[in-house]
Amino acid sequence: MSKILFSDFCATLEKINLTTKRLEIQSILTNYLKEVCETHPPSLAPALYLSTGMVYPEYFNKELGVGENALVGVVAEFTGKSIKSIRNEYSKEGDLGTIAMKCRVSQLFIPKTQLEVMDVFLGMRRIVNEGGPKSSSSKKRIILGMMVKCSPLESKYLIRLVEGRLKIGLALKTVLISLGNVFSSDKVDEIKAAFNRQPDIGRLAECILEHGVEKLSTKFQVTPGIPLKPMLANPSKDLTSAFKRVEDKRFACEYKYDGERVQIHRFGNNIETFSRNSEKTTEKYPDLMDLYNIADKDFIIDGEIVAYDRKECKILPFQVLTTRKRKRVESSKIDVHVCVFGFDLIYFDGKTYIDELLEERRRVLHNSFKEMKGRFQFAEFKDCETPEDAEAFFNTSVEKGFEGMMVKTLGSDATYLPSQRSNKWIKIKKDYLEGMSDSLDLVVMGAYYGKGKRAGFYGGFLLGVYNDEEEKFEALCKIGTGFDDNILSKLYEQLSSNLCGAPKNYSYKESIKPDVWVEAKYVWEVRAAGMSLSPIYNAGGSRNGKGISLRFPRFIRERDDKDVKEVTTSSQIYQMYLDSKIENSEEFY
Structure with missing residues (x-):
């Protein structure tokens, strides 16, 4: 078998970089992946990992650990220039990869050996796994060892x-669509569904190569220890709108807890917890290890983790939960306790439950697990027959201080849909009593320099929603309220380290172009008057x-528990706009 050269991989990336047409991008990547499959199948998984900018699945929580300063030093040594010179170029160019490429062109050096995709993939994994006091120099040595074999274009993408x-x-x-097209265009949905059950694109590719797409439903199932993408809910303006969406279906109402989404996995002698975006949070919540005993078999539970006062037996505000450390938490030094409210069962005792109906999942959850007061409890719910029953339940939830309630359909289609947002689950927050139906989760696209009291910081920010059909972020509003001086100082430092050129997947009009662009990695919760x-x-x-914009948007909090692809979508904004019954809505569509 021939090897897959890194130069061909980089040429493919460059072709993709030169177009904004979604179907053309899919075609370019599909053709490349087909060639990989035909030429050297073992390189398919590495090529897919690298195409998504990763070398391990997200849930491994493994990072390269090469900071900007270290990488500037690598480029300086590689190009023979001073660190000061590289920094000056970086401030103008905004991309170290492009600087490395331009310098490589001027060197007129032809590498004696060619890098392969597998070489780069394994090299990147070595970088990730380097540890100890001398790891920085070891990582630098590995990077330089690959760069001396790089052409200019390879230098850029390495x-x-x-x-x-x-x-x-x-x-x-x-990438998932392109992978599906390699084998059969009518298998794309099966491949997406398989990935949602196990979000590991490399492992998915290996399974397809070994067993075929047809076997994914049995060979690539939900597995304890591997987080699946959680089912999501659509927001609703009010109870009336929610009932229209569920039509005549039976439904259950459930308290909406103001905390963080959590998946709890028990497998063998282990307990692991994962966030809504598949990040392992076991290290953050060592006090959840005793949940191993809530059942006597392996399981995966979906729930919400909240701050909890065990003396007063009451749930504390979300802001209290955010004060907990994120890493290296010592059980003996925990001062903010937590409780998990379980509301769904995904896996139990060797059986996957995502295809079972909600009533059955709930029955097994309540019959097979035991509550631990203040540590693990079942989410409170009520099966409702009429809108009046649901309204009474909602009012009770607000009186008790809950965030609102969930409406979940019962009946023949009430299965668990990983990663999907549908009207099977609808969330109604008490905020609709105060104005808008729901707070929005928006991505930070750019920032504007502050003036007056905000001089020296960013005084305003451009926020957007995600168009999941076009795979781009659309500008929604500017925001400048809801920030105190401490937050502005923190955000200036945070965002300044992640500036970039105008991303090709940002959709905006020139009149609102920010002073600086920010990479799409920060999610903020925002409320508005309408x-x-x-x-x-x-x-x-x-x-x-x-388009649609917000009236008087106000910053509420950062949502570092959410991935940027989980922000409010373009279609949701449109639906919320229609639900708000603003006059002259016919001007839009």
């Missing part, structure tokens, strides 16, 4: 891979030159 940012607008969804049509924003898929 540096970007080490940064963890390819910057070509290649989304995971496109929505309106705007000629300068294009969120929601603009028509007649107008």
